[in-house]
Amino acid sequence: MKPIDPVKREKALALLADTSDSKLRTHLNSCVRCGLCATSCMYYDTFHEAKYIPAVKVDIVASIYKRYNTFLGKHAPKLVNARPLNEETAEEMVDLLFGSCTMCGRCVTHCSIGVDISYLVHKGREMLAEMGMVPASLQSTVDAAVQTGNNMAIPVEEYTDTIEWMEEELQDEVEDENARIPLDESDRNVFYTLNPREPKFFPLSIKAMAKIFYAAQESWTLSSKYYDVTNYGYFNGNTAEATLIARNLHDEVLRLKGKRLILGECGHGSYANRWEGPNYLGHSYEFDMITAVELIKEYIDSGLIRLDKSLNSEPVTIHDPCNLIRNGGLFKTLRYVLHASCSSIIEMDPYGNDNHCCGGGGGQLAMSEYNERRLGIGKIKADQIRKSGAKIVITPCHNCVDQLLQLNHTYKLNVKIMTVAEIVANALIL
């Protein structure tokens, strides 16, 4: 392993001395290493190795904090396991904080103290980002977003072709030549965003949302340049890159004079924009910003769209994306929309705020280095789905869709994976 640049190391250490609020200091000093968090972590539940216990992930960050910021850590480091930030520690951090945590936050709600473990994991990732130690595959995803405006580096021509194709499909489906998927139009009520997986692999989900907009007679637009709702800068811990990505989207909404930014179906993208975006930019956004699920609920509430749930009669189950439900507070909203769209819903156990991650969160889907682990921990979700007996799994997150598709294949679940827009579009009465 190559030696850590001393200047970068100092920058990484400075992150632990942050006193802009009491959150970091509090959580770094709270864990008592009782180990009772173990069973709330998918990694531990799957592999049964002590290193996967959330407390161990907290400890590696806290041990560095102690070494440089506490009396005992400075003068008697062995007494409190205060560790120096060196190559060995950093390498261990990469494996534990990038490769062994989806930042789902399930352990946080179950911690006997209330340590915000995912927050500390993120802080550790920030330190690693400062030292240039982000796993290459994750960094390349961020680089693509920074350089091209979307994390899959889809060229504008390819993207616009896909949008035009979907527009034709929409016109055929609703039998109306005036049905549109607008691009780069200004002064629209809704500025809609996509996960690049949609134009790349699942364009029909774009058509599904367009059909909902059509039914609601919404005034909306997509951007041809900055339409990407994701922000892997949140996962790689590089705040400067996360800020740049968030700013690109923010500025594009202003440029096109969009009145509302609607965050497409993406858990972390919604989290990074809705909850972190204003903090990255240092100010509240000038426009309203909600998720697609919340917008669909508004349409249902206001009677702008009408649904016939008998059109979705097969039993469905719901996968709750951690960043939208536990960390985003949309449990009731999601249930409201899906109960209006489907006639038979079977909940998994556990579900809602206590759900298990699909295994693809925390940037895991972008880190091919840890594919085997990711599919391994996904067995927990696969077992939940199988036990539910549902034929369709609905989730408002394209990253979760991707992981669930892989679980479907790996564990031979024989289910259909759908987004919320797709299931709602299916139930629309036009």
Place this chain on the structure above:
Amino acid sequence: MEWYHILAWVASVICFGIFFGHFIRLISFGLPKDKAKTQGKTSAGIRYAYINSMMPQHKESAYLHLPTYTAGIIYHLGTFLSLLLLIFSLINIWIGWKMPELLGWILGGCLLISTLCGLGVLIKRIVKQELRSFSNPDDYISNGLTTIFQAITALFIAFPHLPAIEIVYFIISVLFLVWFPLGKTRHILYFFFARLHLGYFYGRRGTWPEH
């Protein structure tokens, strides 16, 4: 006033002074300056974090580990009781009030139970290879010292007339007070701030309170 009384007083002043410093510092740092629009009720989330979410039925760390959870709760109650009794004992050096024997026996009995719970938690850490693998000396010192502190408090309360116990009690108290703000035992303060931050986080998002 004996030398061990003076030592205990000095240790108390240092200990509580350090904790007070930590407290003031955390208060001055404040809550995160979050610029995102609030979605839920922050104050309700904070209340929920301190009360409902601490209930055993809401925590896997409790309902999947009931014996440990129960022992932990009793152990912590014992620590708070011992601390209260220590403050009382320090003040009582001047007042000289004699605690009714029955009350002393009852409190001593309670502390004996909490001592056994603390011992149980310590033994679990020593015996369970997995737990041991990520434990450090602080875990054993904090757990051991607190357990001994409770045990000696029990003895002192139950047998206040034995001078040897009094000396040992104040010496152990000094050791405990010195370690208290330095070791992981300082979570006695940080715990409350951790719940505050958690309630703030989930409250703003509307995740808590759960209905």
